[in-house]
Amino acid sequence: MLRINNIEYSYEKEKQKYQYDFSLKAGETIVISGVSGVGKSTLLDIIAGFLTANSGEIILDKIKLANLAPEHRPISILFQDENLFEHLSVEKNLGLAFSKAIIDKEKIAIALKNVGLMGYEKRWAKNLSGGEKQRVALARTLLRNKPILLLDEPFSALDKKTAKDMRLLVKNLVKQYKWHTIVVSHNIEDAVELNAKNYIMKNGILKKT
Amino acid sequence: MLLTKGIIASQKRKIIMLIIALSISAFMTLLFFSIINVGNIFASNTAVIKIDILQLILMSLMQASLTTILSLSAGIAIAWALNRLEFFGKNLVVSLFATAIVAPAMVVAFGLISVWGRAGWIAQLLEFFGLSWNFSIFGLGGILFAHTILNGAFAAHILLARVDAIPARKLKSAQSLALTPFKRFILLDWAAISGALPALGSIIFLLAFTSFPIVLMLGGGVANQTLEVAIYSAVRLSFDLDLAVKLSVIQLVLCMIIIFPAIISNSNLANAGVNYSYKWQQKGLAQFTQIIILVLAVFAFALPLLAILIDGIAGGILDTLSRPSFWQASFTSISIGSLSAILTLILAVLIATGRAAFSNGILKAILGLPVFAYLVIPAVVLSLGFYLLSNKLDIATSTSAPFVLIIANSLLALPFAIAILAPAIETINYRYDKLSRSLNLSSLMRWRIVEWPLIGREIGIVLALAFCFSLGDLGIISLFGTNEFTTLPYAMYQSLGVYRSNDAAVIAAFMLILCLMVFWFLPVIFRKISNAKN
Numbered sequence: 001m002l003r004i005n006n007i008e009y010s011y012e013k014e015k016q017k018y019q020y021d022f023s024l025k026a027g028e029t030i031v032i033s034g035v036s037g038v039g040k041s042t043l044l045d046i047i048a049g050f051l052t053a054n055s056g057e058i059i060l061d062k063i064k065l066a067n068l069a070p071e072h073r074p075i076s077i078l079f080q081d082e083n084l085f086e087h088l089s090v091e092k093n094l095g096l097a098f099s100k101a102i103i104d105k106e107k108i109a110i111a112l113k114n115v116g117l118m119g120y121e122k123r124w125a126k127n128l129s130g131g132e133k134q135r136v137a138l139a140r141t142l143l144r145n146k147p148i149l150l151l152d153e154p155f156s157a158l159d160k161k162t163a164k165d166m167r168l169l170v171k172n173l174v175k176q177y178k179w180h181t182i183v184v185s186h187n188i189e190d191a192v193e194l195n196a197k198n199y200i201m202k203n204g205i206l207k208k209t
Numbered sequence: 210m211l212l213t214k215g216i217i218a219s220q221k222r223k224i225i226m227l228i229i230a231l232s233i234s235a236f237m238t239l240l241f242f243s244i245i246n247v248g249n250i251f252a253s254n255t256a257v258i259k260i261d262i263l264q265l266i267l268m269s270l271m272q273a274s275l276t277t278i279l280s281l282s283a284g285i286a287i288a289w290a291l292n293r294l295e296f297f298g299k300n301l302v303v304s305l306f307a308t309a310i311v312a313p314a315m316v317v318a319f320g321l322i323s324v325w326g327r328a329g330w331i332a333q334l335l336e337f338f339g340l341s342w343n344f345s346i347f348g349l350g351g352i353l354f355a356h357t358i359l360n361g362a363f364a365a366h367i368l369l370a371r372v373d374a375i376p377a378r379k380l381k382s383a384q385s386l387a388l389t390p391f392k393r394f395i396l397l398d399w400a401a402i403s404g405a406l407p408a409l410g411s412i413i414f415l416l417a418f419t420s421f422p423i424v425l426m427l428g429g430g431v432a433n434q435t436l437e438v439a440i441y442s443a444v445r446l447s448f449d450l451d452l453a454v455k456l457s458v459i460q461l462v463l464c465m466i467i468i469f470p471a472i473i474s475n476s477n478l479a480n481a482g483v484n485y486s487y488k489w490q491q492k493g494l495a496q497f498t499q500i501i502i503l504v505l506a507v508f509a510f511a512l513p514l515l516a517i518l519i520d521g522i523a524g525g526i527l528d529t530l531s532r533p534s535f536w537q538a539s540f541t542s543i544s545i546g547s548l549s550a551i552l553t554l555i556l557a558v559l560i561a562t563g564r565a566a567f568s569n570g571i572l573k574a575i576l577g578l579p580v581f582a583y584l585v586i587p588a589v590v591l592s593l594g595f596y597l598l599s600n601k602l603d604i605a606t607s608t609s610a611p612f613v614l615i616i617a618n619s620l621l622a623l624p625f626a627i628a629i630l631a632p633a634i635e636t637i638n639y640r641y642d643k644l645s646r647s648l649n650l651s652s653l654m655r656w657r658i659v660e661w662p663l664i665g666r667e668i669g670i671v672l673a674l675a676f677c678f679s680l681g682d683l684g685i686i687s688l689f690g691t692n693e694f695t696t697l698p699y700a701m702y703q704s705l706g707v708y709r710s711n712d713a714a715v716i717a718a719f720m721l722i723l724c725l726m727v728f729w730f731l732p733v734i735f736r737k738i739s740n741a742k743n
Contacts, residue, residue: 045381048381048385050381050384050487070381070384070385070489071384071385071386071387071388072387073385075385076385077381077382077385079378079381079382080378081378082376082378082379082382083378083382085396085397085400087400088396096386096388096392096396097386099387144386
C-alpha cells in the first residue's frame with residue numbers, strides 16, 4: 001500500500017498551497033487530471049524526492065520515503081520525453097537499470113520482448129520513434145522493477161494508435177508486476193483505458209472524482 | 210500590393226547586406242595583397258632565418274597545443290564544479306569568469322607578475338615564513354599559466370551554459386536511475402559539452418597561437434617567441450619588412466588550416482538556454498573535488514585582478530593621474546573604443562540581419578566570411594597590412610593611425626559580435642519576418658518596433674565587448690603607436706619598457722575598472738532602455 005498522508009507543498013514566492021491525501025494498493029493505478037500549472041506534476045516530484053514537502057508523509061508498506069534521497073527511492077519515473085540517452089544504444093540505455101557494471105543481456109532481451117521490441121538492442125535511441133522510445137523506457141522500468149511507477153504525461157507526445165497500444169501495455173505490466181502507479185494526464189482516455197481511479201486537481205487540492 | 214512592396218524592401222535589404230559582406234571581404238583581400246606584394250616571399254632565405262622560422266612555428270604550435278589542452282581541461286572542470294555547487298555569491302563568480310573574454314590580456318599578464326613574480330605577493334608571503342620562491346613566471350610556464358587562466362575561464366563560461374541547459378527531465382531520470390557522479394558526467398555532461406569542443410578548442414588554439422601581449426610580456430626571451438611577436442619585432446625593432454611579410458603569410462596559412470576543423474565540424478557555441486527548474490547535487494568525494502576545483506580557479510583568476518587593483522591604488526595613483534599624457538591616452542583609448550564599438554555594432558547588425566534574410570547556403574556563407582576574419586587574421590598581421598597599405602598610399606602613419614585603429618579593432622570584434630547577435634536576429638526573423646512583410650513595415654520601422662526591443666541586451670553586450678577589445682588592444686597600436694599618438698595599453702607597455710612599473714600599475718587598474726564597468730553595466734542599461742520601448 002502506498003499512502004500519501006496530508007502532503008502539503010508551496011513554491012517559494014507563491015501563495016498557492018498544494019494538498020494531497022490518498023492511498024493506492026499494489027497493482028492499482030490512479031490518473032490525476034487538471035488544467036496546466038495546477039500542481040499535478042508537483043506531486044510526482046514530491047513522491048520521487050525532487051521536491052521536499054512542507055508537511056505530510058509518504059509511506060510504502062511501512063517504509064517512510066521522505067527520508068530517502070531520490071536515487072534511493074523505490075521508484076521508476078517516465079516523462080513525456082527525455083527518458084533515454086539519445087547518444088547511446090537501446091542496450092546501453094537498458095543497462096543503466098543494473099546497479100553493477102555487468103549488463104545482463106538475457107534480461108534485456110526478455111524486457112524488450114515484453115514491450116514488443118524484440119531485437120532492438122543495438123539500435124540507437126536517437127533513431128527510434130516516439131512510441132519506441134517510450135517502450136524502451138518502459139522496458140527499463142521492467143528491469144528495475146521498482147514498486148512505484150510515476151508517469152508524467154507519458155502518452156501525450158504519441159499518435160493516437162501508439163498511445164492506445166502503450167496504455168494497454170502499461171495496464172498489463174502494472175497488473176503483472178503489482179506496481180503502485182500514478183499517472184498525470186490531460187487525456188480522459190488514459191483513465192478509462194488504464195482501468196484507473198480518477199482524481200482531479202482543483203484549487204490546489206487533489207480530489208477523487 | 211502590400212506584400213509585393215514588402216518583398217521589394219526585403220530584396221533591397223539583402224542586396225545591401227551582400228555588398229557590405231563583400232566589401233569587408235574585399236578589404237581583407239586588399240590588406241592581404243598589400244602584405245604579400247611587399248617582397249618576394251618565395252625568395253630564398255638565409256639558413257639562419259629558415260631555422261628561426263621553423264623554431265618559431267614549432268614554438269607557436271607547441272605553446273598553442275598545450276594551452277588548448279590545459280584550458281579545455283580547466284574549463285570542463287570549472288563548469289562541472291559550478292554547475293553542481295550552490296552557494297552565496299555564485300552569480301558573482303560566474304560573472305567573474307565571464308570577464309575573461311574582455312579583461313585585457315596585458316593587464317592580466319601584469320597581474321600575474323604582481324602575484325607570482327620573483328618580487329610578487331607569493332614570494333613575499335613565503336619570504337615572511339623564511340622560505341624561498343624559485344618559480345619563474347617568465348618563459349613557457351608563465352605563458353601557459355596566463356593563457357590557461359584566461360582561456361580556461363572563457364571555456365568554463367561557454368561550457369557552463371551548455372551543462373546548465375541539460376533539461377530538468379533528463380536530470381530527474383538520471384537521478385532516479387541513481388547514476389554515479391562519473392556516469393552522470395559521461396552520460397549527461399559530456400554529451401552536452403562535447404559538441405562545443407571542436408569549435409571552442411579551435412578558437413582557444415587560435416587565441417593562443419596569435420597571442421601577442423602575453424607572449425611579449427611573459428615570454429622572457431627569444432627562445433619562447435611566437436610568430437606574432439616575431440612579426441612585431443621584425444617591423445618595430447629591426448624594420449625588416451621582408452621577414453615580417455614572410456612570417457605573416459606563414460601565420461595566415463597556419464591560422465586558416467587551424468580554423469578548418471571548426472568550420473567543417475559544424476559545432477557551435479550558441480547558448481542553449483538555462484534549466485533553472487532543477488538542480489541535483491551529489492555529495493561525498495565528488496562534491497569535495499568540486500569545492501577544491503572552484504577554490505583554486507577563483508584563486509588563480511581573481512588574485513591577479515585583485516593585485517592589479519591594489520597595485521594601481523598603491524602605486525602613486527595621484528602622480529600618474531596628474532600627468533596630461535595619461536589623460537591624453539585615456540581620451541584616445543575611450544574615443545577609439547567608442548567609435549570602434551559603434552562601427553562593430555552597425556556592421557554586425559547588418560550582416561546578421563542579412564544572413565537571417567537569406568535561405569541560400571552559399572550566400573549565407575559569403576555573408577559569414579567576416580565572421581572568421583579575426584580568427585584567421587591575427588591583430589599584428591592585420592596591423593601590418595594597414596601599415597603597408599598606408600605606406601603604399603603615401604599616407605603618413607600618424608594621419609592614418611586613428612582611422613586604422615577604429616576600423617581594425619572593429620573588424621577584430623566582428624566575429625564575436627555576430628556570434629552574439631546572429632542567433633537572436635535569426636529567431637526574430639523566423640517569427641516575425643512574414644508578419645512584418647505583410648504589414649509592409651519599412652526597414653527603419655521594423656528595426657524600431659520589432660528588432661530593437663527584442664535584442665537590446667545583445668546590443669549592449671556587443672558594444673561592451675567591442676569597446677573592451679579595443680581598449681585592451683596592443684596588437685594594432687604596436688605598429689602605429691608613437692609618443693604623440695598613444696593609447697592606454699601602449700602607454701602601459703612604454704612605462705614597463707622604462708621600468709616605471711608604478712605608472713603601468715595605475716594604467717592597468719584604470720583599464721581593468723573601465724572594462725569591468727562597461728562589461729557589467731552596458732548590457733543592463735541597454736536591456737532597460739529597449740524594454741522601456743517594448
